[in-house]
Amino acid sequence: MSGRCWAVLVILVGLQLTGCSTIHFHRIDSETPIELAIQEGLLVMQIDTDLPIDRLALNGLTIIEPIKVGKHFWIARVYAREYSWKSVHISKHVSYAGRYSIARGKFPREGELDFEIKPGVLNYVGELIVRKHSIGYTRGFRRASWISIRIRNHAAMALRELERNYAELLDVYPLRTAGTSGDAFLEFYASERDRLTSESKTLETEDHP
Numbered sequence: 001m002s003g004r005c006w007a008v009l010v011i012l013v014g015l016q017l018t019g020c021s022t023i024h025f026h027r028i029d030s031e032t033p034i035e036l037a038i039q040e041g042l043l044v045m046q047i048d049t050d051l052p053i054d055r056l057a058l059n060g061l062t063i064i065e066p067i068k069v070g071k072h073f074w075i076a077r078v079y080a081r082e083y084s085w086k087s088v089h090i091s092k093h094v095s096y097a098g099r100y101s102i103a104r105g106k107f108p109r110e111g112e113l114d115f116e117i118k119p120g121v122l123n124y125v126g127e128l129i130v131r132k133h134s135i136g137y138t139r140g141f142r143r144a145s146w147i148s149i150r151i152r153n154h155a156a157m158a159l160r161e162l163e164r165n166y167a168e169l170l171d172v173y174p175l176r177t178a179g180t181s182g183d184a185f186l187e188f189y190a191s192e193r194d195r196l197t198s199e200s201k202t203l204e205t206e207d208h209p
Helices: 155-165 167-172 184-207
Strands: 005-011 025-027 040-049 053-058 061-067 070-079 082-090 098-101 114-116 122-138 141-152 175-177
Touching: 025 061, 040 155, 061 070, 082 122, 082 141, 114 122, 122 155, 155 167, 155 175
Parallel strands: 040 122, 122 175
Antiparallel strands: 005 141, 025 070, 040 070, 053 061, 053 082, 082 098, 082 114, 122 141
């Protein structure tokens, strides 16, 4: 399931940037202890982009934070609620600059752009992949260019990153997929982790009656 693509979109036209306000979004690192409020959950996502990004827009949430070209792994505190991907804003400092809308009608299955953050758990929302494309040159000018955007399920890689750098979080907060289609890999991982934890507690009880 980690290689399964949740959604794919090719966008041919960049639109002009529009203003939005930022709603509750706090990134965390592996060194800082956290304590979630009752209405908060932890959003887990990867980003792999060929272009610098100024902001990511979802319904009810705008993430205004510069994202450099390359691969990134984010964990953030957000309000527990349902979200949908809306647009990606490419930096004004590159030729692909603009707001690229993520059109729901371009996706074959209903709900592919939607996810739900539940309180008190780690919610994996997928890997955002942004690629730039161009075709041909005429007298030194690019003839055609566009970007492609995918939301891919790369849960196995996300889990490895969590185990390597955020093991304490995994000990405290259960990990689930936030997408509407579910994920058999993470469901199996969660059940096995619960089973091992239960067996460990049973052994401790037997050793210290």
